[in-house]
Amino acid sequence: MTDTEDRTATKGGAAGRAAADAAPELDPQAARAALRRCRRIIVKIGSKSLSGDAWDRLAAEVAALRGRSGRSLVIVSSGAIALGVAKLGLKSRPKDMAWLQAAAAAGQSVLMQRYEEAFGKVGLLVAQVLLTHADLADRTRTNNARNALAALLEAGAIPIINENDAVAVEEIKFGDNDQLAAMVTPLCEADLLILLSDVEGLLDGDGRRVPFVRSVAREARHLAGASTSGVGTGGMASKVEAARRATLAGSHVVIGAAREAGIITRIVSGEDVGTLFAAVPQRLSARKHWIAYTLRPRGAILVDRGAAEAIGSKNRSILAVGVLGVRGTFLPGDAVAVVDPDGTEIARGLARMSASDAARTARKKREEAGDDDVVVHRDDLVVLPSE
Ligand SMILES: Nc1ncnc2c1ncn2[C@@H]1O[C@H](COP(=O)(O)OP(=O)(O)O)[C@@H](O)[C@H]1O
Numbered sequence: 001m002t003d004t005e006d007r008t009a010t011k012g013g014a015a016g017r018a019a020a021d022a023a024p025e026l027d028p029q030a031a032r033a034a035l036r037r038c039r040r041i042i043v044k045i046g047s048k049s050l051s052g053d054a055w056d057r058l059a060a061e062v063a064a065l066r067g068r069s070g071r072s073l074v075i076v077s078s079g080a081i082a083l084g085v086a087k088l089g090l091k092s093r094p095k096d097m098a099w100l101q102a103a104a105a106a107g108q109s110v111l112m113q114r115y116e117e118a119f120g121k122v123g124l125l126v127a128q129v130l131l132t133h134a135d136l137a138d139r140t141r142t143n144n145a146r147n148a149l150a151a152l153l154e155a156g157a158i159p160i161i162n163e164n165d166a167v168a169v170e171e172i173k174f175g176d177n178d179q180l181a182a183m184v185t186p187l188c189e190a191d192l193l194i195l196l197s198d199v200e201g202l203l204d205g206d207g208r209r210v211p212f213v214r215s216v217a218r219e220a221r222h223l224a225g226a227s228t229s230g231v232g233t234g235g236m237a238s239k240v241e242a243a244r245r246a247t248l249a250g251s252h253v254v255i256g257a258a259r260e261a262g263i264i265t266r267i268v269s270g271e272d273v274g275t276l277f278a279a280v281p282q283r284l285s286a287r288k289h290w291i292a293y294t295l296r297p298r299g300a301i302l303v304d305r306g307a308a309e310a311i312g313s314k315n316r317s318i319l320a321v322g323v324l325g326v327r328g329t330f331l332p333g334d335a336v337a338v339v340d341p342d343g344t345e346i347a348r349g350l351a352r353m354s355a356s357d358a359a360r361t362a363r364k365k366r367e368e369a370g371d372d373d374v375v376v377h378r379d380d381l382v383v384l385p386s387e
């Protein structure tokens with residue numbers, strides 16, 4: 001990612017601007033109306049929803065929406081493992097990693113075949129993009145993926161993204177495709193992410209749809225619980241977290257039911273369906289979003305109250321004098337968590353020095369005053385929202 005991209009991104013895309021104009025993050029009607037103006041749409045569809053005529057219905061909707069007023073669509077599709085389990089004649093989803101990977105490899109080609117057939121019938125080209133978390137944690141590979149996706153959209157093709165499960169073991173996995181979709185959102189500069197599942201949205205304790213979420217912490221997280229279903233891997237908790245992260249990238253997010261007729265069209269028309277999370281008006285640049293929500297911290301920097309305040313409210317760098325200690329073994333350029341004296345993670349950033357250098361310099365600074373050393377520069381630092 002270049003500095004230019006960083007600066008451009010902070011100005012906000014269609015969703016960011018719409019959000020700032022009408023404050024849809026506070027007003028459900030304005031937020032629904034803003035969906036009509038969305039132009040780059042990511043549709044994530046879960047394993048549970050991919051059976052029967054699901055591909056044909058998806059193809060019909062994408063064909064109807066695409067190209068109209070400059071709209072483009074990207075699909076993040078699960079389903080490889082479920083299809084592979086059936087193809088290999090396994091009784092249930094395997095637990096063993098190599099067998100899961102085998103199922104994904106066997107199923108991914110069937111998955112793409114389904115997309116080829118269904119989208120081909122309505123005259124659309126599809127293209128397979130397989131990613132691992134290690135790809136998106138690498139700046140060069142991230143840029144390559146961004147350029148390839150942009151070229152595919154320019155060529156009029158529909159990218160179908162999935163995790164490259166055959167090579168992804170635990171430490172380089174996204175976790176699930178909801179998180180993959182949230183990470184791809186800033187990469188595609190999407191202004192709307194639609195998470196399609198087997199439920200009509202986030203449901204409350206009485207099983208009623210929650211139409212609009214203002215605050216994930218107050219209104220959504222407790223409802224989603226720590227659910228993980230048998231077929232998919234994410235559950236509602238993962239969708240809610242993915243929604244939170246994508247809204248911070250300036251995208252609106254709707255969780256909706258894949259089985260509902262014309263669901264994508266209805267969402268994009270501003271109808272009151274599914275659960276809407278409105279884009280935050282002050283969105284993070286793609287680079288800062290990448291630092292905070294794609295990279296995984298290699299360690300932590302424990303800061304004193306003065307430093308916590310300086311980075312929180314004054315947009316300052318973290319200087320060695322405010323560092324109380326470090327955890328982990330990070331190197332310069334690695335992602336680190338920034339933790340305040342209460343043990344709360346308040347920020348994430350890229351370290352300017354290794355863990356051992358940071359610990360040594362901080363010790364020295366506490367003993368003798370002098371010019372200060374930057375441990376995390378403010379350009380590489382993202383203060384996390386309090387919720
Ligand atoms: N509060 C909630 N509202 C709606 N669904 C919930 C809630 N809590 C847990 N869930 C579960 O989340 C599931 C959807 O997530 P998941 O299994 O990952 O689906 P997918 O394969 O579509 O990604 C639903 O089938 C439901 O059982």
Ligand SMILES: N[C@@H](CCC(=O)OP(=O)(O)O)C(=O)O
Pocket residue numbers: 045046047048077078079080081082104162163165175176177178231232233234235
């Ligand atoms: N990459 C996996 C998807 C795993 C996953 O996140 O599934 P889901 O929760 O159904 O979206 C597959 O293709 O089976």
